[in-house]
Amino acid sequence: MQSAQHLDATFAALADPTRRAIIARLTQGEASVMELARPFDMSQPAISRHIKVLEQAGLVSRGQEAQRRPCRLETGPLAEATSWLDYQRELFEARFQRLDALLEEMKAERRTTAKRKSTARSRKDVRK
Amino acid sequence: MNRNAMKLTPQGDREIVIERSFDAPRDLVFEAFTKPELVKRWMLGPDGWSMPVCTIDLRAGGRGRYEWRNADRSTGMSLNTVFKEVVVPERIVHTERFDPDWAQGEATVTTLFTEKNGKTTVTIKIVYAAADVRDMVLKSGMDEGMARSYERLDDVLKK
Numbered sequence: 001m002q003s004a005q006h007l008d009a010t011f012a013a014l015a016d017p018t019r020r021a022i023i024a025r026l027t028q029g030e031a032s033v034m035e036l037a038r039p040f041d042m043s044q045p046a047i048s049r050h051i052k053v054l055e056q057a058g059l060v061s062r063g064q065e066a067q068r069r070p071c072r073l074e075t076g077p078l079a080e081a082t083s084w085l086d087y088q089r090e091l092f093e094a095r096f097q098r099l100d101a102l103l104e105e106m107k108a109e110r111r112t113t114a115k116r117k118s119t120a121r122s123r124k125d126v127r128k
Numbered sequence: 129m130n131r132n133a134m135k136l137t138p139q140g141d142r143e144i145v146i147e148r149s150f151d152a153p154r155d156l157v158f159e160a161f162t163k164p165e166l167v168k169r170w171m172l173g174p175d176g177w178s179m180p181v182c183t184i185d186l187r188a189g190g191r192g193r194y195e196w197r198n199a200d201r202s203t204g205m206s207l208n209t210v211f212k213e214v215v216v217p218e219r220i221v222h223t224e225r226f227d228p229d230w231a232q233g234e235a236t237v238t239t240l241f242t243e244k245n246g247k248t249t250v251t252i253k254i255v256y257a258a259a260d261v262r263d264m265v266l267k268s269g270m271d272e273g274m275a276r277s278y279e280r281l282d283d284v285l286k287k
Contacts, residue, residue, distance in 0.1 A: 012198050015173055016205045017226040053203050088144065089136045091173065096134060096148050098170035102160055103152040110156070 013057035014087060018042070019050050023059065026073040030063070036071065139253075146252040154243035157250060158217030161239065162186050172196065173205075181206075186214055192222070209237075217241055233257030 013019055022036055037047040051071055054060035063070040132149040139145055150157050160166045164182040172179060176199030184192045192209035206227045213221040218241055225234040240251040 012173065012177075012203050015196070016203070056202075088146075089134070092136065092146055092148075093134055094175075095170055095172065096150075097131065098172065099157075099160055100131070100150065102166065102170050103150055103156055106156045106160065106166075107152055 009057040010059065013054050013059055016050065016053075018047075019054055022047075022050060022054065022071075023073065026060065026071060030070040030072040032068045032070050142256045144254050146254075147249065149247050149249045151247055153246060154241050154248045155217045157248040158241050161241075161250075162220070167194070173198070186211060186216075186220075188212060188214055190214075212236075 014023070018040065021039070025031060025036060025039070033044055033048055033051060036051070037044050040047065051060060051062075054071075055062065058076065059074055060071050061074050063072065132151070134146065134148040137145045137147075160170065162184055164184050167184070168179045168182050171182075171194070173196050177196050178199075179194060179196050181193060181195035184190075186192075188211055190211045192211065193206065194209075195204065195206040197204040207224055208227055209222045209224045211220065211222045213219065220239045221236070222239075223234045223236050234257060236255045238253045240253075242249050242251070
């Protein structure tokens with residue numbers, strides 16, 4: 001089992017579509033930064049930054065070959081975040097639970113406002 | 129609190145449909161989906177993520193921008209949307225594209241809000257630009273090996 005923190009790092013890394021595309025490319029075998037940058041309209045330093053995030057999440061490792069330092073996929077951390085659909089499911093579940101709580105607050109607020117209005121109205125009626 | 133179950137269903141080869149009910153009237157749920165100060169409170173990533181920027185111009189042709197950051201601000205993502213159709217408080221159609229842009233193009237998202245007996249059901253249909261975006265990433269080892277073999281075969285046949 002991975003720690004929640006590690007899973008967060010995995011999700012954070014996968015939350016970005018460019019990084020997901022890099023992972024998808026790496027499922028086909030290792031590649032250099034230059035090779036990974038090619039399909040994107042992005043500079044090599046920008047791609048390098050994405051790769052660094054993937055490395056920190058333990059999803060990608062770099063070879064030792066001096067110049068090329070090929071990137072390869074580390075499948076371990078992905079085992080728990082088994083598929084992108086599972087990832088989406090988890091993301092939306094968490095969001096909707098937060099939304100439940102927010103809606104309870106909004107409903108309570110509306111009740112208070114409605115009560116205040118009706119109190120104000122009855123006061124006006126008294127004045128008449 | 130009793131949690132409403134969420135359904136997430138793949139449809140065809142490039143769609144997913146998400147359905148979830150909420151114990152609140154429709155106009156409140158619609159507000160929570162479309163007012164930036166409310167959106168910022170729930171449309172987040174994993175624990176610790178926040179949404180420092182959210183702008184929504186809710187009208188056909190209007191744009192939305194959502195920016196997320198993780199807890200230590202080392203990483204982030206953003207999403208740009210364009211509203212195609214807005215029927216308050218029933219229906220929103222928008223396209224979305226991540227920033228920085230990525231090869232696979234934009235998705236079209238239809239969000240429907242229906243109310244019954246004081247409960248609101250939200251149905252979100254996401255149509256991706258390409259099938260492999262939906263199914264991307266992380267198949268089982270065997271699938272992966274097979275996919276690789278077929279890709280190599282493709283390459284050979286192209287030559």
